[in-house]
Every structure is written in C-alpha cells, then in structure tokens.
Amino acid sequence: MGDLSEFKTTTRLFLKSYPWRRIDPVPWTQLDKPLSECRLTLISSAGFVLPDQEPFDSSIPGGDVSFREIPSDVSVSDLTDCHKSKSYDHSGLRRDPNVAFPIDRVRELVESGRIGSLNHRYLSFMGVITAPGRLIHRTAPEAAKWLADDGVDIAILVPV
Numbered sequence: 001m002g003d004l005s006e007f008k009t010t011t012r013l014f015l016k017s018y019p020w021r022r023i024d025p026v027p028w029t030q031l032d033k034p035l036s037e038c039r040l041t042l043i044s045s046a047g048f049v050l051p052d053q054e055p056f057d058s059s060i061p062g063g064d065v066s067f068r069e070i071p072s073d074v075s076v077s078d079l080t081d082c083h084k085s086k087s088y089d090h091s092g093l094r095r096d097p098n099v100a101f102p103i104d105r106v107r108e109l110v111e112s113g114r115i116g117s118l119n120h121r122y123l124s125f126m127g128v129i130t131a132p133g134r135l136i137h138r139t140a141p142e143a144a145k146w147l148a149d150d151g152v153d154i155a156i157l158v159p160v
Contacts, residue, residue, distance in 0.1 A: 031153070041122055042101060042102065046127065051080065066126075
C-alpha cells in the first residue's frame with residue numbers, strides 16, 4: 001500500500017484538502033446465478049484508448065468524464081495509455097496493460113469455465129476526475145445503460 005510521503009508536496013496538499021465523498025451504504029447486488037453462467041465486462045479508469053480513438057482531453061477543468069468503448073477481442077498491445085496523472089509510475093501499465101485492464105486474465109477465466117462469457121465491449125474512463133458531478137449524473141448512467149442493455153451480470157472495476 002502506498003503512502004502520502006511518496007508524492008510531491010503539491011500532490012500531498014491536494015489529496016489532504018480534496019473533498020472526498022463517502023458512499024454509504026456501498027451499492028451492492030447479490031448475484032443470483034453462479035459466476036460460470038455470468039457475462040462479464042471490464043471497466044478501467046486507466047485512460048486507455050485505441051489508435052483510432054480520440055485521446056481523453058486533459059485540458060477539461062475537473063477532468064474528462066467521457067469514456068471509450070474497447071472491443072473485447074482487442075489485443076492489449078493495441079491500447080495506449082493517455083492517463084494524465086503524473087502521481088504514479090506509468091511504466092508498469094505501459095509494459096503490460098493487463099495491470100490496469102486485465103483483458104488477457106478474464107479471457108483465461110472464461111477458458112477455464114470460471115466465468116460464463118465476456119461482453120462484446122469493455123469501457124475505459126479517465127481517472128483524475130476532481131469534479132465528479134458530470135460523471136455521476138450523466139456519464140455513469142449512460143455507461144450503466146449500455147451494459148444493462150448488453151445483459152452484463154458482473155463488472156470488474158479497475159481503478160487507477
């Protein structure tokens with residue numbers, strides 16, 4: 001686990017003064033069928049895009065709350081890290097995007113029969129959303145509707 005002392009002074013001051021939100025109760029839905037019968041999707045805040053997709057816009061005050069659709073048959077080597085945070089070392093996820101978007105690992109889970117199937121698309125968001133109102137009220141409901149329409153049972157959320 002990381003420690004605030006690992007960050008630059010400006011980042012530490014920002015994190016200490018940021019108005020963090022507590023979600024209580026934490027949203028939870030019990031599965032009504034075994035994982036081996038579930039359709040899974042991945043959602044990452046690593047800010048990955050494909051070569052033909054528009055990068056996330058780091059100039060938007062409060063953060064870019066849009067998302068990118070990533071086809072489930074994508075090769076992880078095709079993903080480009082455009083996450084704007086300089087507060088963590090990007091080298092690991094650039095070497096192996098599975099660190100922040102475990103596409104190959106979920107394929108293995110399907111092949112082994114642990115998970116029933118994969119959705120035809122995954123979602124990539126940009127982290128570092130310091131003004132989450134638009135994300136909460138506009139983008140997240142749209143993304144949730146897409147996944148509900150796809151019949152997704154479970155999502156692995158990979159925060160970065």
